[in-house]
Amino acid sequence: MENILQQINALTEELQALQPIDPEFQRKLDKKFRLEFNYNSNHLEGNTLTYGETELLLIFDNTKGNHTMREYEEMQAHDVALRLVQEWAQDEERPLSEADICDLNKIILVRPYWKNARTLDGQQTRRQISVGKYKEYSNSVELPNGEIFEYAAPRDVPVLMRELIQWFRVECDKKEMHPVELAALLHYKFVLIHPFDDGNGRISRLLMNYVLLKFNYPPIIIKSSDKSNYLMALNRADVGELDFFVDYIAKQVVWSLGISIKAANGESIDEPDDLDKELELLRRGLASKNEAINKKAELSSLIETINDCLMPLFQFFEDKLMILNDFFIGFNRLIHFKMDGDIGIVDEFDSWYQFENNFSEVIAENILKEIEYKKEPPYLVYSYELEQLTKSENLPSFTLIIAIYFEEYFYSISIETSEKQTFKLRYGDILNQELMAKIVSPLIQHLISQIREDTN
Secondary structure: OHHHHHHHHHHHHHHHHOOOOOHHHHHHHHHHHHHHHHHHHHHHOOOOOOHHHHHHHHHHOOOOOOOOHHHHHHHHHHHHHHHHHHHHHHOOOOOOOHHHHHHHHHHHHOOOEEEEEEOOOOOEEEEEEOOOOOOOOOOEEEOOOOOEEEOOOHHHHHHHHHHHHHHHHHHHHHOOOOHHHHHHHHHHHHHHHOOOOOOHHHHHHHHHHHHHHHOOOOOOOOOHHHHHHHHHHHHHHHOOOHHHHHHHHHHHHHHHHHHHHHHHOOOOOOOOHHHHHHHHHHHHHHHHHHHHHOOOOOHHHHHHHHHHHHHHHHHHHHHHHHHHHOOEEEEEEEEEEEEOOEEEEEEEEOOHHHOOOOHHHHHHHHHHHHHHHOOOOOEEEEEEEEEEEOOOOOOOOEEEEEEEEEOOOEEEEEEEOOOEEEEEEEOOOOOOHHHHHHHHHHHHHHHHHHHHHHHO
8 A cells, every 4th residue: 555655645746846737727627627527426325327427417407318307306416515625625724524425425416315225124005204303213235245234323323433533633633644644544444334224335535635625635436337446445444454445545536646647637537438438338328228119018107107207206396395385374295096997095195204004015016907908098186286376365266286097018198288289108208307398387387277276
């Protein structure tokens, strides 16, 4: 490890000798680090935006592709978190705090959401992921050999996080540890605690880059293509080989310094794997689309449609209406399911978080039976009723409805305003933010028209 730290010191001196960098080359370098870090750190955690889509979103504030709204939102939020970390690093008098780390979690996760999980006895369930708060449930990871590695228990997290911050502040003041080693150890110690329900990996890499930027090193990128080596380095640290992990991080610093020196010399900073990365992701995307074309209504595809498309759509709709809720006496949500010619209320609830864990599976099973044995397609009806404006007791209630019809190879989402509009999708298609807006906007515009008409 000592040799690579000496190499880093030599490269740092070389880069400093080339300062200041030409503004045009500095902009290109900053853009590369920004896109590479946001793309790779999120891609490591399963985000499916391509590098080109990441650039389109972050640089041009535009979107394309068939991705979930959360993927777009979390990519943008991660970019906000990166800029915040950069600001912190520039303020030499500002110490890192637990509140800062909680803020990062709140930013990158955007808002609370539901996620598939398992109970202690191995049963599948769904639970709410809080944002900006330490975890309430134990979390773990399955190692390649099948063993389960448990992170810190929820009850221990507050004490461990206080100790982590105290350790970091002391090491910063002592200035005895090499900044690269300090950055790597902060990353590892944080991951070992795993204080949040989600977002721990992204935050660990943000914190690591905070340290590097604080000590005037360029940020580093853990490439998603190198995920196996990254995880192996973390596993080696778990068995006491901390130097192995520090050495791995140090090699990434060498890469960042090398790219920075190229930029300072006016050389190209494009890399051979940039094209390979785009081609591979395109291949996966085409394979996924080809699979979706022939996807049939099965239990798994119906559960996926309900969890990953319909629930986010309903939540997106409700989020848009939040601004109006204070002006109404109350509101009511109902879900109806047409079964064997009758419409029965499946559930009535005050919040998405009150859904029973088996809701999606139960409804999917019934939908599948109806598709197989009935001539008329089964459908769900989502109804959102706003009860009277608070200052106008004589006004009627306002009800907005979204109906979803299920057939063998596709499903349709219908809304009724002044006219009926229908959106047909295949099982396996993902409702992205743009399509959600197309479905929801006419409904809300219709509501606005109704309210204006009734209050004039």
